[in-house]
Amino acid sequence: MKIRIKFFAILRERTGRSEATTEIAAGSTVADLWRQLQGEYPKLDVPGIRLLYAVNQNYVSADHKLNDNDEVVFLPPVSGG
Amino acid sequence: MFRVTNDPIDLNELVRYVSDPEAGAIATFIGTTRNNNDGRKVIALDYEAYPEMAEKELARIGDDARKQWPICRMGIVHRLGPVQIGEASVIIVVSSAHRDAAFAASRFAIEEIKKTVPIWKKEVFEGGEVWIGTQTGQPFTTK
Numbered sequence: 001m002k003i004r005i006k007f008f009a010i011l012r013e014r015t016g017r018s019e020a021t022t023e024i025a026a027g028s029t030v031a032d033l034w035r036q037l038q039g040e041y042p043k044l045d046v047p048g049i050r051l052l053y054a055v056n057q058n059y060v061s062a063d064h065k066l067n068d069n070d071e072v073v074f075l076p077p078v079s080g081g
Numbered sequence: 082m083f084r085v086t087n088d089p090i091d092l093n094e095l096v097r098y099v100s101d102p103e104a105g106a107i108a109t110f111i112g113t114t115r116n117n118n119d120g121r122k123v124i125a126l127d128y129e130a131y132p133e134m135a136e137k138e139l140a141r142i143g144d145d146a147r148k149q150w151p152i153c154r155m156g157i158v159h160r161l162g163p164v165q166i167g168e169a170s171v172i173i174v175v176s177s178a179h180r181d182a183a184f185a186a187s188r189f190a191i192e193e194i195k196k197t198v199p200i201w202k203k204e205v206f207e208g209g210e211v212w213i214g215t216q217t218g219q220p221f222t223t224k
Contacts (some may be wrong), residue, residue, distance in 0.1 A: 007200035008131055010212045054199070057134040073131055073199070079214035080128065080135075080159055080200030081112050081171055081191055 001026055001068035004032060009076050024066065030055065031062040033072060041055040050077055082156035085130050085200070090158045095174040099154040104176035108183035110191055112171040113184040114164045118213075128161045128170060131199040133219075135159065138198040139155035142190050146175070149189070150182035157190055159200055 005020045009044050012018050022040065024033055030053045052075040053060050066072065087171050092109065099107055114126045139157045146155060153176040164170045173190045177183040194200070202213045 005133065008199070009129055009203070012129075035090070054131070054134060057131075057137055059197075074135070075131070075199050076212070077200060077214040078197065078199055079202045079212070080130075080198050081195045081202075 001028075001066070003066055004069065004071045005033075005037065006071065006073045008073065010046060010049070011044060011076060014046065015041045016064050026068075030060060030066065030072065031061065033066060034062075034074060037074075044074075044076045046076075051075060052077075057063060082158065083136055083143055084157075085132050085135050085159045085161050087160070087162045090160055090169050090172045092169070092172055095158060095172055097150070098156050098174040099174045101153040101176050103155045103178060104183075105178050106180035106183045107174060107176045108180070108187045110171075110173040110187045111169045112191065113169055114166050116166045118204060121204070121208075122196075123166065124205045124207065125165050126170060127157070127165050127203040127205060127210075128165045129201050129203070130159070130161050132161075134148075134199050139194070142193045142198070145193070146186040146189055150177065152177045152182050152186050155186065155190075156178045156196070159194070159198070161200075163205075192200045 007015050054073040055070050087124050104105045116123050143155045155175045159171045173187045175183040204211050205214055
């Protein structure tokens, strides 16, 4: 299935792009996608980073199962305000 | 009104937005860019957001505040892009019949923003730049 990914902040800088699409096996989770992306973009592995996960603009846990055409974002710790 | 913007935030517009004949209080909170942080001389802050989700989260904060306090109207606007020293990065306005609810809801809103809204700040300081909050303890310098 096809997954759309957006990168922000330090992850955008380290991948050098703000969006990507990738193919992943049906039944894959957010954690599976993160592992796959680290293969495609080795610089995504920021030492010590603590990520949150969003699918279609809602926070989810790492074991959330993905669906075709989902929009997934890996969120570095937020720092608004 | 729950939104992010690349333009300077208009406090008066927000105060007009929450004005309500039922209100006896309007609380405003303005977060501003400070010229120093952690011993560094800060030149500016540069904010980035996941804009669609940030606005959804800001609206969720408004809904949660409304469940906890009897507020009349509420607005939150967060600025994106470079924000110079002394300028507002975020403004929260709340109106309520009595002052306690407006104070409490605005305090709640700024604390929630810092925890859950997908907005990131890069500090541009003399000698480099750093994403704030990216790592526990150690700032991650990109230059």
